[in-house]
Amino acid sequence: MLHYRFCFLIFTFLNVFCLESPAQNHTVSLLKVKNLTQEACDYLDETNYEKSLKKSGVALQYAFDLKNDTLISRNYNIIGINFHDLGEINKAVFFYKKALFYAERSNIVSLRMMITSNLGNLYFFEKKMYSDGIAYYKESLKFGRQQKYSKEVAITNLNIVWSYFKIGNYKEGLPYLQYINKHQNDLKGKSNDIALNFLNGIYWGSENQNDKANAYFLKAISYNKSKDEKPDLAYAHLEYSKFLSKIGKHKEAYNNLVIYNKITGELYSQEKLKKASIAGLNLELDEYKRQIEKIENEKTSQLQSLKKSRIIVILFILISLILLFLIVTLIKNIRLKKKHNLELLKAKEMAEEASVLKTQFISTISHELRTPLYGVVGITNMLLEEHKELSQSEHLSALKFSARYLLSLVNDILQINKIEENKVVLESLTFNISDEITVIKNSLSFLSQKNNNKINVEIDSAIPEYLIGDKLRLAQILMNLVSNALKFTKDGEVEIRVKQDRIEGKFYYLSFLIKDNGVGIAAVDQNKIFEKFVQVGRKEEDYQGTGLGLSIVKRLLGLFGSSITLESDLGAGTSFSFIIPFEHDPLKTKKIIENIEVDLTSSDIYKILIVEDNLINQLVTKKIIEKNNFVCKVVDDGFGALSILEKEEFDLILMDINMPLMNGFETTKRIRQLGIKTPVVALTAFDKDEITDEAVSSGMNDIIVKPFEPVKLFKILNYLINESKNAD
Structure with a gap:
């Protein structure tokens, strides 16, 4: 989904804070930082994330040189907004909290209001952590009342109502709803009006005043479907559908649900295309600048060489004439087939876009479903192994079968395109x-x-x-x-x-x-x-x-x-x-x-390091490893792995891929840079085909996809450990 309500404060506050300046001496360096910060804001308004990140990164470096907490906070916040809009949620949280830290040091109340509101939007809309979102919203509201930002206060009240209603706490949300109803003119936007109307509809529906609720819902969905209003209009149809279903109007509820799915589908496609076009940004801005300057210098040098060489100039003119002739010929051919080729090109682009979106969706869902299924399958096996008296239980056998069946079914649903292409064996x-x-x-x-x-x-x-x-x-x-x-x-x-x-x-x-x-x-x-x-x-x-x-x-x-x-x-x-x-x-x-019933025990005791951020998966993997007479230690992230490897030696490392702060690929690269040759096996919920190239380039030795059969794990484990010891 687009960050619809996320934008309500971002651009308002950008206009406020990008024009304000702290009361300091107007030195050249300070003016330069302020101008760079303004440019970063302008590029963010234009959704030019690459230039915005570049400008804010340079401004941040200068701000640190000046030891200006206010400018440091503002640039950290701009970087956080960039990553928030790009969907890099963990990075956005990191930079928002950095911004908040320096805002508290600078004691700029209005700046703290903006950052806490951004964090509220992130925890509410992205992380679905509604209680945390409410806490940040209330903090922002406290600052907003001090500064008397009427529109921002009204919209923050609106988000608090939405948060309380989302968790079914209508009593706590009612005072905030009453405030917005009294100050509706402060909202100043159709999108916010839509949200206010359907929130009133939700409340009166909870009070079983169905006629009153229905009137509010009808008013909410009556607005035009402009670009800015679509996200809230989609939510209006969704909540109206729930209300209609509750009062027994199932056909109308279904119709509204269809409209909701249509709007959210359009928004999802737009968001995916946007993210696909802006992927690959990073904060290594100085290096980026040096690379550009290097390219420009090389280009200048080449032009000077061309000017000095008459033969090269003549050859260039001849080649240009030949190319011009070829271009003219090509244009004539294109004109003859223009209509047909344009149709084919459009069809090809649509098919490629659809294929990219489908692949991205399948990859995301595959990882998100396999991770909890690993816990289900693992804990079921643990119950059967630790409680032998339950081995004959029909219920537990059915549970184990159902878990395995669910895993197989999920894999087939997520890879239905492979079934259609006869890639399933x-x-x-x-x-x-x-x-x-x-x-x-x-x-x-x-x-x-x-x-x-x-x-x-x-x-x-x-x-x-x-x-x-x-x-x-x-x-x-x-x-x-x-x-x-x-x-x-x-x-x-x-x-x-x-x-x-x-x-x-x-x-x-x-x-x-x-x-x-x-x-x-x-x-x-x-x-x-x-x-x-x-x-x-x-x-x-x-x-x-x-x-x-x-x-x-x-x-x-x-x-x-x-x-x-x-x-x-x-x-x-x-x-x-x-x-x-x-x-x-x-x-x-x-x-x-005979192949299934292999002996997994070993006379040697190997020491295994598990790098995994999910607590349930830590428990399952640790139990599987230790059950076979292995010594096992667990760390929560890549930094923890690097720290423990400085002190201890291990026979093998099981590395998760999707971890906060530093993923498994980057962690493995740093391990190899330290000269550590310990075998590293990726233990991940990603599809193996998607990560093989990156895993090999980072220095990993093998990949196991969760959930897995213990037999397969220990075959790979024993092979890699023995191979490593023989190499030594």
Whole structure:
């Protein structure tokens, strides 16, 4: 999302503070710093972040030379605003707090008001830490009242109301809402008027005064959708949708939710394109300046050499004439195909932009989901290992299966583009079909009980005890189909039938049938349900879901070389059927089992350093390592790693990538610069393909993606440690 309300104070205060000057002697150096600070502000107004950062960085250096706390604070704040707008939230927090420190030393009340307001916006809108945001807003409000900034005070009150309402504390937010209603003229902006109206709507909705609430919401969404108003207008539609849903107007609620998604989609695309175009900025401004001067000097030298050389000048003229001739010829060809080429170019640009945005989205979501899943899978395994008496518990087995299934499902959803491009390779695992279906049945027992359904399982006795194939993706297929059947059936039965269809060599073709006697699917909808994000309503009942389940089923079956058949009638139930071949080879099955059941213990005691900022992931990784008779130490960030490596030696380092202050790549580079050759393994939630090049260039030895199987971890660990010791 754009930093919509973040901007409400930024530019107002920039105009105030960039024009003010401290009461000091007007020396040349001071005037120069003030001018540079003004230029940095102007470039920030124009969203020219590169020049703004460059100017503020130079001004900051001069301000330190002058020991001018006010100018230091202002330039730190400008840098913080740049990074805030670029989406570098941790960096923005760092520079805002630096700015606040020097603002307190300079005792400029209005400057402290601006910085605390910026921090309030960051914690509220970006970090979703509403209590911290409220605290900063109240601090800013205290300063604003001292200086009598009416508009800024009104807008800060507005943000405090929004924060309290966000956490459902309407009582605490009411006095601030009453203040804004009395001073509405101070807001001076349609975007703020939109926010005030829907906040009034939220409050009266909480008081069950629905007519009054509805009137405020209608007023909020009646504003035009200009660029500046879109973010608040989107929120107005979202809150209105929640209100309509609460009072039972589901169709209208859905319509408003569609509008919200449309507006936020536009804003998200604009923000992504902006960030993609301004990526790669840094604060090494002096070096940047020296590089530019060097290039300019080299260019001047080249021009002087050209002037001295008549032959080169003549050759340059000849080449220019040839190029001019080629350009004229090219222009003629372009004119002949101009219309067609322009259409192709636009289509190509749109496709490339869409591909970049999709890749960025998948990368972000993949990391954010895999990180907590690592904790879920790890803690589940720890429970089973530490409490052997629970190993036979159906509930814990179902929990472990569900966690593994969820992980596999998340990976497939996030990489659905890879499935479509046939980049997903099926695994060969040994399994018992009866055991797998029993676990699925137990995992879905809560759903069957909810709708008072029974699950009947029938498995052909002719099927061999052990088969070889991708059991996790088979489980995904069955879980999706059975859960759908249970969801759309009440007081009925769901049947799971598995029969041996035929045998071809070592492959047994199994026929699967998932049948229910639920509401059924209308004939007109049967061709739609396998499309992505499609949900078919049945008898106006509210069934939850993403609309991806059957789409994933269809694509997974395609990986198995199979297809799905649907038979359904309204009111009579639905049945899905498909055939999948699985290998039956006793010798191969024995070999797979032997490979799985490896001995992870070691007679040597190795010392491992874990660099990880997530506390849950620290616990899980530490337990896995220490369970196998290894000594383990944990640090929270890259600086902690560098500090402990100065004092102690380790056999191997497990390095997280996404850490505050200094990421895993930079930490590894600094470790290598110190001459430390200890093997470093990236332990990360990022997709391996995305970080391989950067990991290798930083000096890492291998990559393991979380969540992982302990077997894989210790194979890599033992190999790298032994290789390192042999090299010594």
